[in-house]
Amino acid sequence: MRTRAIQLPTCATFEVVAAYVHRAGFDAVVVVVYRPGSDNAIQSFFDEFDSLLEQLSTYSAPVVIVDDTTNTGASKLRELLSTYGLLQHVRSATHRHGHTLDLLITRDNQLVNVLPIGPPLLSDHSFVVATIVCAPFASQSTSACQMRYWREVDVDEMAADLLSSDLIVSPPDDLESMIDSCNSTHSVILCSRRQARPVTHKAVPGTSLGMMVRP
Secondary structure, eight states: OEEEEOOOOOOSSOEEEEEEEEETTEEEEEEEEEEOSSSOOOHHHHHHHHHHHHHHTTOOSOEEEEEEESSOOHHHHHHHHHHTTEEEOOOSOOBTTSOOOEEEEEETTSOEEEOOOOOOSSSSBOOEEEEEEOOOGGGOOEEEEEEOOGGGSOHHHHHHHHHTSHHHHSOOSSHHHHHHHHHHHHHHHHHHHSOOEEEEEEOOOSOEEEEEEEO
16 A cells, blocks of 8 residues: 655644555545544634635545544534535444544545444444445546635625625516526626636546544
């Protein structure tokens, strides 16, 4: 197995290390995230995690994120992951108090099988073991998509565009026209404020490697 460290910006709300991992039949960007403490996640955590996911979205290799975060807002995290085409696979409790604190995140087109999670043994966290499909570049086909980076959008400018649009100035009288106008107005404003950038991903065929998320 060969690894190469990936340089990431320093984050204030969590610790993160990443490496490109290669072995026969396996290629992936593997990322380990740890958020210390037991306080609820604040907005700055989600802002920094958003920046991390944005950088990871530029890699064509499969992505595996192992995440140990305490009291992270589940719905807000799911929404953020969905924005980048990612999926969290651990569905049962991983802590002796019944919380799901140990997460396994991959792209939503990767095949992942999380084995049944037992009670904690060596610490207050359970073992999380999974089989993940991460094939090398040579056996992958390429797909392209368009992605917009919404963090770069000026919210005040978008609000001004919306207030001066026909949707607000002269709104339609009936509901169906109102919905059509709303959809078209939002689409025009969003496209004008943030151009889509081409992003290329690799499709994931069927080669797998077992991985232990937490010892």
